[in-house]
Structures are given as C-alpha cells and as structure tokens.
Amino acid sequence: MSKLSSMLRTEKLVKRYGGLLVTDSVSLDVREGELHAIIGPNGAGKTTLINQLSGELQSNSGKVLFDGADVTAIPIHHRARRGLLRSYQITSIFEGFTVLENTVLSAMGAKEHAFRFWKPMLAREDLVATARDALEITQLSALADVPAAELAYGQRRQLELAMALAAQPKLLLLDEPMAGMSVQESTGVVEMLKRLKGKQTILLIEHDMNAVFALADRITVLVYGKAMISGTPDEIRNNPEVKTVYLGDEAIG
C-alpha cells in the first residue's frame, strides 16, 4: 500500500437520534500512516462519529470501509481484531499484574485468542519485545515492574496507550487522550504522539488546539454533524469558514 492509500474511509455516514441528525452524511478519509485529527465545537458530533467508527454505535446509513473491507455491519470486537482499535477498548487493566505483564497480555490478545496457549507470560520473548517497545514509546519503561494498582491517574492513561500500541493496530482511535491529565502529563502524550507520527496511523479527537495543530498531518472540522473541510493544519488555520466557526473561541493554531 502506498502512503496515500486510505486506511479508513466513511461514505455518507449518518446517525440520528429521533429527529436529531448528529452525523450528517460524513465522508471521511484517513490515509495510511497519517495522524488525522477531528476537531469541532462542543456537540459537533465527534464522539458519536468515533463510536460509529469503532462499532460501539450502529449507523443509520452509510458505510465504514477499513483496510479495504466494508466493516459497517461488523461488531466492535471483530473490528478490533482486524486492527481498528480504540485505546480504552483494551481489556481492562489487571491491577495485580505489573505494567509489563499487562502490556504483554495486550500484545498476546492481539495475536491469538488470549490464554489459549497459556505459557508463563514473560517467557514469550516475541511478545515481551513488542511490549517493551510500547513501554519505551509511552515512556513507561522505568515502571515496567510496578503493579498497575500503584500507578497514578496519568500513568494509568499512559498504560492504556501502551497496551493499545502493543496490540499493533492498523489504526488507533484516540478520543481525547489528554483529558484529565496534568500539564506535564499532557506534554508527555504530545511528545509520545510526535514519536509515533509516521509509524502508526492515528485518528485523534482532541480539544487542545495547540496539540492538534502541532501534531496533525490533516484535520477534519466537524460542525453540526457535517464534515465542513479536511486539510492540512495550514489549510484549516487559514480557512475563513473555520475562522467563523471558532470566532469567540481562543484562536486556533
């Protein structure tokens, strides 16, 4: 696949709640290798759209095409198994297991039906190597042997990301990965995403405009459920319609 090919595409995707059209015929294109951000004012429909992509919500009409296949009717866990993964969708963290063990479990779950071929977890060198890479990217290596129960909030969120990466998804859906984090922890996530850029296809929803404009290869602006425009950060920043939407909000970019 070339870099410009689509990893995820939607065609005229629709979600209605009664008379309320929350996703209004959205056609989106996330290319292989890019970090694509979705921004939009509160209530624009970002969370609804990501739920439709992950499979948590069924769409009323339209299509979700992932890695060349139509996954519109495919349930959430099967989408994840094909490599369309949302970070918090990872099996919950096992409190008594260490950071490394939790991450190895996630790597294992992605490769085979977990526990089917049970062996001592840390004897699986291939999985341990994958897990250690994920811990390095998320800067959790120093905490590898710490039980999950002892992690602070921000570190748990980092562990979720590490576990998501260890599952080696083809596309990672990240819904506000910095929410609830301290400034220092958020900076850590931005740095991590910079390191991942180009290596991992990511669809990011994030309210922090500075982070979005610093990170994204392309941005789609969602307004009242419609994809108003997709483009590079510069194209979005200089678009008069986008400026109008964000008028009164802090300056974007």
Ligand SMILES: Nc1ncnc2c1ncn2[C@@H]1O[C@H](COP(=O)(O)OP(=O)(O)OP(=O)(O)O)[C@@H](O)[C@H]1O
């Ligand atoms: N289950 C539901 N039933 C009815 N209306 C809903 C439901 N879920 C969301 N909505 C409505 O759909 C619209 C879009 O909501 P959504 O949470 O997707 O927006 P958002 O862009 O993620 O917002 P925010 O930036 O505030 O998180 C809102 O008007 C919301 O009230």
